[in-house]
Amino acid sequence: MFSLKETKRSALISLWFMFLTFPVLVIKVDAIEQTVYWRWENMLYIGLGSFILSIFGKIFFERQKSRRERQIAEKIEKHSLIQRALRDPKYLYPLGAAFFLFAVTYPYLFSTYQINVMTTALMYVVLGLGLNIVVGVAGLLDLGYVAFYLVGAYSYGLLNMHFGLGFWTVLPIGALLAALLGILLGFPVLRLRGDYLAIVTLAFGEIIRLIMENWNDFSQGPSGISNIPRPGLLGFDLTLDQAITYLYYLMIVMVLVTIFVVNRLQNSRLGRAWVALREDEIACQAMGIDKTKTKLTAFALGATWAGMVGVIFAAKTTFINPASFTFLESAIILAIVVLGGMGSILGVILGAVILILLPEYLRALSDYRMLAFGAIMVSMMVFRPQGLISNVRRHYHYRPKKEQQK
Amino acid sequence: MDYFVELFFSGLTRGSIYALIALGYTMVYGIIGLINFAHGEIYMIGAFTSFIVATVLSIYGFPLLAIVVLAGFAAIIWSSAYGYTVEKLAYKPLRHAPRLSPLISAIGMSIFLQNYILLAQTSDFLAFPELIPDLDFMEPYAHVVGTTDLVILATTAISMLALTLLIKFTRIGKAMRATSQDRTMAMLVGINVDRVISMTFIIGSALAAIGGMLIASHIGQINFMIGFIAGIKAFTAAVLGGIGSIPGAVLGGFVLGLTESFATGYVSSDYEDVFAFGLLVLILLFKPSGLLGKADIQKV
Incomplete structure (x- = not known):
């Protein structure tokens, strides 16, 4: 799944972060006792961590990009599961009731x-x-x-x-x-x-x-x-x-x-x-x-x-x-x-x-x-600039009178 | 009279540090219109890097001059690297986002960097080694102006001269001026805007690192929180002078430093920070364009 180029890029990023965090994370000095502690293990963690994160970040960006393109192409407004559940009274009321019950009984539990x-x-x-x-x-x-x-x-x-x-x-x-x-x-x-x-x-x-x-x-x-x-x-x-x-x-x-x-x-x-x-x-x-x-x-x-x-x-x-x-x-x-x-x-x-x-x-x-x-x-x-649960704006639909009477 | 002169020089010293940090704010604002909240943290990282390098070298017995030069270089290199990385991680993906997004991202970055230093190093105040020895010829004036004050003023003057030359006469300086005037137009005439922005962050961070090292050796102690207050004060200086204007940042730094020094000297030292914040509020209310800035007209 990963080309050599991608791996090389991630390796370079992790090298850069190892360099970046070197003085602050690796060296710790005690000026009074005149001793220097070298914490090389931190460098290893940073190197591995940034390597993995850079790969994940890349995958995430690619997926987000393709998803956005698909959405634009199909002209659909997608709502997450939670948002759909919230709109539908069938799920909203039992859910709300369960939460309320939990909140009320909480001090006894x-x-x-x-x-x-x-x-x-x-x-x-x-x-x-x-x-x-x-x-x-x-x-x-x-x-x-x-x-x-x-x-x-x-x-x-x-x-x-x-x-x-x-x-x-x-x-x-x-x-x-x-x-x-x-x-x-x-x-x-x-x-x-x-x-x-x-x-x-x-x-x-x-x-x-x-x-x-x-x-x-x-x-x-x-x-x-x-x-x-x-x-x-x-x-x-x-x-x-x-x-x-x-x-x-x-x-x-x-x-x-x-x-x-x-x-x-x-x-x-x-x-x-x-x-x-x-x-x-x-x-x-x-x-x-x-x-x-x-x-x-x-x-x-x-x-x-x-x-x-x-x-x-x-x-x-x-x-x-x-x-x-x-x-x-x-x-x-x-x-x-x-x-x-x-x-x-x-x-x-x-x-x-x-x-x-x-x-x-x-x-x-x-x-x-x-x-x-x-x-x-x-x-x-x-x-994810819209946050965990994005705000859905209320839509106002025009409905002809006939339909309402039905 | 001596008290007045003493306050005057201490104001100039503070002011030159504020000016060094304010330049970073003003340059970044001039080019991408962002208040780089994490800039104070870059300054703090500069102070920490120079502290660590200076202490390590002095433990291994290097001569004083070598320690000063190497610690200074290390501070500049690593601060610039941090500035560059912060821009790439937190601001570049948000270049076309709504105005508040990069600002929130910047605040997050600032909190992140503070706590990164807190966890990686310590939450205590660290005693900064004395890097600048007292010069003999300063002896008669030592009661009003210290050697460190003089060194700080001289270093600031040299850095600012270098910056002016860089912006006026080099290719990258020309590209920076073009980008700050009109980013789209600059792109059209073949300027690599991404590189100019990176360069701006690097130069601003280097200046902040110099400021960090100087002030740390002047005050004698550092802590992971120093960047926050210094950052806001330097921002005040930048706004005071007119944000986006380079001479304005320098002027604003000196005005703020002198105001603070006289206010704490003659009025009360308890409210030191209140004076700076109050000044910031007053300028923004009555003259948001600052002393040397251009009025900002919003067009539809």
Whole structure:
């Protein structure tokens, strides 16, 4: 199957990578003890690994190319199995019911630790869905999403510390504050073009974190806020295990609400305006869509979810400090959206579950977590830009009246 | 007065490093219109390579001059190789994709490279060996400007002169200018655009490597995260000067370096990074084309 030329090419690639990684991977120096360690085995791994990967990459590209050509030739729109299953109520309802049953019985089947992990994953689902509005649907690359998350968490922490406000009071306040910040940040920056917008949002996110870190009188600086109370349930005293289970159910409700709202939004007038804006800004303006208003709503609505999850995060961990809100966090949420498929709700859920749960269960590989995140972002863009589950746009068919009456 | 002069020189030193990195951003942006997010990481890899090579050579007892030259060369060679490979892997397949795709790919590459260094080397701060000895004739001024500052300024000046000559007078420089003006037209007149793009990445990475080695020997310690902040600041410098403009990147670097140095010296050192980010936000809001850049008009 492989010609000599192909093999030679792959061999050259693996030689190149062996050269490339030589100083960093092979040599390790200890300047204090004045010793050098030579790790030649790493070179062998890199050589073999890049050889195999280059062959697979080549095969993948060839197959993708031929498939695309065939699709163009036959003029068919192919949908994957999952997408077809989702369209058909015959499969959709039992599937949904099974998932719901699993979600409800989960706390009875697994340990407290597992529930905690699942709650975290659900939080990322909501965060991903929120960012999905901004990045996936409206096409505004927001790299400072974590700032809104921070605002939610700190509004609970601070309001509780100073005024003794409870979880349920702060939940809407946190969401509102985050949305307000979204609008405040949005106003000036939304005039900017795509890539500039990305950098400015990144800078804003970092500025807010740095302020929290240095403004000791306001936010208690790097030491953070501790002893934040967990959410209460109608005045009952909950044990720790019960509180965790309660939080889990809270998150399930939250996810369901988010999915409902986001789904309705996507097919609304506003949602279609977002998509239009993403596809072509100038054409969209020419159609009479208010560009600024549409962008601002995307920003504010995305921020709202982050604010709410922020409040829940503060309640879950009972301790917050600025270190939880670095750029890396934004990047993880972005990776979830990119992996799942930009604009696709189910994709984002799948992305969050894969990216948050897998590293949790593959503890041995957890060091490689961020490395894998980076690699996933690059390879998704190169090999499958539409994500794991691509967003299928709703089609509107014209049906003559007669047919409907039948 | 001494304090002012000291801040001024420290600002110039910082500024020249920012300028060296900013050149890479601005050149790449000028040619393919991409913010190369991974550029800060290339700079970090340059610092690490020179650290490793310098330490190995000093353990094997090489003379100081040989260590400096060889470590510098190694940093330039490997950084360029990384820059070239990153372009081939993460950006080239996406040349005709929507605008956000290469940007996301670049962010992914940046995260990947940071963690690659973290896993391959260490997460600790490493003490960078002192490569530049204090010169005797600098002794009377040592309280305001160190020898390393002087070496950094001189090296930056030489690198920039070389870059200007390369772009103005060589064939590849001419091809680069043509490609940045109009890529399709450049292709039509027979310029190998792929090669020009690769060359741009190589040159930008080499400059970043020089910056990495210089700043590491100036500050005295390195870490796998240094590329992130330096990258954003250098990007700020590039935008400040007008992205796509080479003299603009240099000017922007110096303006940013001086602003930061005076702001931390006279206002507060806690908010060092906030000043740079704030400056970036302000420029993008009020003068997105920068000091020397051309206004960007979008046509249908």
